[in-house]
Amino acid sequence: MxxxxxxxxxxxxxxxxxxxxxxxxxxxxxxxxxxxxxxxxxxxxxxxxxxxxxxxxxxxxxxxxxxxxxxxxxxxxxxxxxxxxxxxxxxxxxxxxxxxxxxxxxxxxxxxxxxxSNLRVGAMGGIAAKHLAREDAEVIGFIGAGEQAKMHLIAMKTARPSLRRCRVAAKTAGEEEGFVREMAPILPDMEIAGTGTDLAAAATGADIVVTATSAQAPLLKPEWVKPGALYSHIGGWEDDYGVARQSDKIVCDDWDTVKHRTQTLSRMYRDGELHDDDIHCNLVDLISGDKPGRQDPEERTYFNAVGLxxxxxxxxxxxxxxxxxxxxxxxxxxxxxxxxxxxxxxxxxxx
Ligand SMILES: NC(=O)c1ccc[n+]([C@@H]2O[C@H](COP(=O)([O-])OP(=O)(O)OC[C@H]3O[C@@H](n4cnc5c(N)ncnc54)[C@H](O)[C@@H]3O)[C@@H](O)[C@H]2O)c1
Incomplete structure (x- = not known):
């Protein structure tokens, strides 16, 4: 045998x-x-x-x-x-x-x-964008220019082919240049540019804002996130509490997991700044149609995945x-x- x-x-x-x-x-x-x-x-x-x-x-x-x-x-x-x-x-x-x-x-x-693994992180953001980003989204802004940010750009472009411009801010201009050099040939119909480490310039006015950093600090400020924007949060503590506070819908991959971790929403939950009923739903509820995604072009939406x-x-x-x-x-x-x-x-x- x-x-x-x-x-x-x-x-x-x-x-x-x-x-x-x-x-x-x-x-x-x-x-x-x-x-x-x-x-x-x-x-x-x-x-x-x-x-x-x-x-x-x-x-x-x-x-x-x-x-x-x-x-x-x-x-x-x-x-x-x-x-x-x-x-x-x-x-x-x-x-x-x-x-x-x-x-x-x-x-x-x-x-x-x-x-x-990196495809999964991007895919979760892309699925969120299908339901939570404006259909006519044109501009995407990144804080962080590492591996997750690069994969997220592909995911967001897949979910929203209308994206035309990408601005990226990192800790060093060299990293931004690397991001542009690597991503431009993959997405030739997009204009991709660094900001010379200017985080506000990357995020302000973007239809989709992504933070994917190794920082543990409130980098993203609420005043940079325009009405109608989707914010996708990938790293740890990356945004001011005001970003979630001003969001009309907060969606997680799994809120019960998120709330016991260390990223911004978890911190807010521990500090009593965010409660279970502030969360619109989990991503699967948008996929199944049990909960609505974006309902208004001016809504600010917030997505956070910790990884399933x-x-x-x-x-x-x-x-x-x-x-x-x-x-x-x-x-x-x-x-x-x-x-x-x-x-x-x-x-x-x-x-
Ligand atoms: N949510 C998930 O499922 C998931 C999965 C994998 C990784 N992550 C997290 O995503 C984050 C990014 O991971 P990566 O692999 O892309 O890391 P990376 O090291 O490749 O990139 C990190 C980026 O953060 C930038 N950065 C750090 N401090 C900054 C600051 N003060 N201002 C501006 N930019 C700053 C760096 O310049 C760099 O571009 C990490 O926190 C990682 O733990 C999340």
Whole structure:
């Protein structure tokens, strides 16, 4: 009997080459993941967190989830090392993902996971924009020019193809230049420009404002957010409490999770400045149509996601299917036969 176990290995380049940097695919996978979770069709245990430095929050987290109907179980093993960019000039976040089938419990894929993880962050913002941004949005402003900001620009452009101009402010003008250099060829119909670290110039008058920074400070001021704007908050503490206070609708990926974390809305909740009934709804309620999205062109809307790892597994599964269909990846033999079937086992055993 054949007791071989194989899975497919996909590098980031395999996934990119197969067309997996596809925000529409990621948004659809995240939407169906959220609906499946709401319907009790996702097993989603607590994540496991190992923090190696309390000051810098350098950590590795283990985030599993199972989609019962698709019969797929996955885990994201994600490293977050915030000092990496400034200390070593390398990325903060890196991840790998394992997918297993649940008929025999064998792994089917081992894949690079940073692309999937960043796609998920962008996809959540893109889904929010579909429901909460003005349909005629033309100008988008970024505070922060890192990896999440770049993916968010693709997500927002996917959700609102009417976007024509992008302004970006970061801690250094060099980072803004890097953002423009990398994003301009991908979005040739957009005018993308740095602001010389002028945060107000990036946000003021924009139809969509995004903060994606490693700062822990109230960078975004309420007076910069115009009526009719969507604000998408990605990092930790990034905006003045007044931004949420003046918003007509506040939507989260999951408010019960958000309120126990450390970003601005969580701080406001702890400080008694924000209550459960100030939250319009969770993102899934907009997807299902149970709650309305934007109802007035002058509404200010506020979206905050902390990350629902089952959405990562849902997106990873979609990426795996696409990459496999494209014939990408390499066969990874996990075992040829069972342990005691090996003819030469007696030569290998150490007693
Ligand atoms: N919500 C989620 O699901 C989710 C997922 C992943 C990452 N994040 C968070 O998103 C944030 C951004 O992550 P990243 O990977 O893009 O980080 P990054 O290190 O690549 O980029 C951070 C950016 O913040 C900018 N910045 C820092 N301080 C600033 C200041 N005072 N003024 C202006 N700009 C400033 C930097 O210039 C840089 O452009 C982090 O806080 C990260 O923890 C959130």
């Amino acid at each position: 054949n007791h071989q176990i194989h899975c497919q290995y996909f590098s980031q380049e395999d996934l990119l080459g197969a067309g997996c940097l596809d925000m529409t695919m990621a948004m659809e996978a995240a939407e169906s993941a959220m609906l499946a979770y709401r319907d009790g069709r996702v097993l989603f245990p607590e994540k496991i967190v190992q923090i190696f430095n309390d000051d810098t929050q350098e950590r590795i987290n283990c985030l599993p989830a199972t989609f019962v109907d698709e019969k797929i179980c996955g885990v994201k093993w994600v490293s977050v090392f915030p000092p990496n960019p400034t200390r070593h000039g390398i990325q903060n976040l890196s991840a790998v993902i394992i997918l297993s089938e649940i008929e025999h419990g064998f792994p089917v894929a081992f894949m690079e996971g940073t692309l999937c 790892a089952y959405a990562d597994v849902g997106i990873a599964h979609a990426m795996y299917r696409r990459a496999r269909e494209a014939g990408m990846g390499q066969d990874l033999k996990i075992q040829n036969e069972m342990i005691f079937e090996h003819a030469h086992l007696k030569d290998w055993v150490r007693l």
